Amino acid sequence: DPDRLTAPPGWRIVLSDASPSTNADAARLAREGEEAGLVVVTEHQTAGRGRLDRVWETPARSSLTFSVLLRPDVPAEKWPWVPLLTGYAVHAALADRLPEVVLKWPNDVLVEERKVAGILAERIETPQGPMVVVGIGINVDQSLEELPVALATSVSLETGEPVDRTQLLGQVVGSLHGLQGLLDDTDSLRAAYADVCSTLGRTVDVHLPGAVVRRGEALDLDSSGALVVGADGGTFTVAAGDVVHVRP
Numbered sequence: 001d002p003d004r005l006t007a008p009p010g011w012r013i014v015l016s017d018a019s020p021s022t023n024a025d026a027a028r029l030a031r032e033g034e035e036a037g038l039v040v041v042t043e044h045q046t047a048g049r050g051r052l053d054r055v056w057e058t059p060a061r062s063s064l065t066f067s068v069l070l071r072p073d074v075p076a077e078k079w080p081w082v083p084l085l086t087g088y089a090v091h092a093a094l095a096d097r098l099p100e101v102v103l104k105w106p107n108d109v110l111v112e113e114r115k116v117a118g119i120l121a122e123r124i125e126t127p128q129g130p131m132v133v134v135g136i137g138i139n140v141d142q143s144l145e146e147l148p149v150a151l152a153t154s155v156s157l158e159t160g161e162p163v164d165r166t167q168l169l170g171q172v173v174g175s176l177h178g179l180q181g182l183l184d185d186t187d188s189l190r191a192a193y194a195d196v197c198s199t200l201g202r203t204v205d206v207h208l209p210g211a212v213v214r215r216g217e218a219l220d221l222d223s224s225g226a227l228v229v230g231a232d233g234g235t236f237t238v239a240a241g242d243v244v245h246v247r248p
């Protein structure tokens with residue numbers, strides 16, 4: 001409901017009826033000169049993208065599908081924290097409704113191991129300099145049959161109540177806007193993120209390029225947000241990749 005949607009100070013929200021991918025929209029607008037703080041929302045995303053060339057599937061009108069254009073005002077070595085910050089902000093916005101919500105490193109938003117939201121952060125080059133597009137997809141009203149994979153859920157399936165999508169969008173955008181400052185203090189961000197990340201302390205299978213899988217114990221996050229995994233008496237670090245929680 002565009003009439004009830006207000007952007008945080010300095011940010012702008014644009015809505016479309018349909019789009020292949022709001023991440024692609026935001027990247028194109030940035031290359032055309034758009035500034036940070038743009039939020040692109042669509043009612044129906046027809047070719048949503050996940051990480052590593054995977055797809056993000058959402059039926060029309062039962063999810064929240066949007067992207068935010070950011071230019072983090074911090075040194076380049078802190079930019080790897082942007083996707084983690086985004087997951088943290090989505091978690092914070094959902095936690096009131098969904099007390100069981102947790103993050104799976106790097107930024108899957110889960111309720112009892114079922115994915116309720118996914119995030120795709122992409123660094124882009126623009127005439128205004130490097131920027132980041134953070135894309136957020138939240139399953140809001142889908143029924144079990146409408147979810148594309150088995151390990152998925154929606155907010156309303158978990159709460160048993162209808163969800164005001166306009167209000168939830170405002171909360172998530174406001175959360176991201178309000179928490180951006182944590183990038184200045186990545187030690188605090190690291191601690192806050194670790195508190196809500198269910199990966200730490202668990203046995204994980206790390207899927208590395210070339211179909212290599214290494215099992216280990218998720219121990220910690222390093223100073224750039226990479227996952228430190230203990231295995232074979234030593235440790236290895238995963239900067240980007242997929243982690244599967246192994247059931248105890």
Ligand code: BT5
Nearest residue numbers: 021022023048049050051054056057118119135136137152
């Ligand atoms: C993600 O990728 O989870 C990132 C999803 C980002 C989507 C947003 S929507 C707005 C913006 N515009 C875009 O084009 N994308 C962003 P990944 O971690 O790679 O997970 C993808 C996997 O999640 C798929 O391979 C499926 O197994 C599963 N999946 C697909 N759709 C899902 C859904 N609606 N709910 C739960 N799981 C889903």
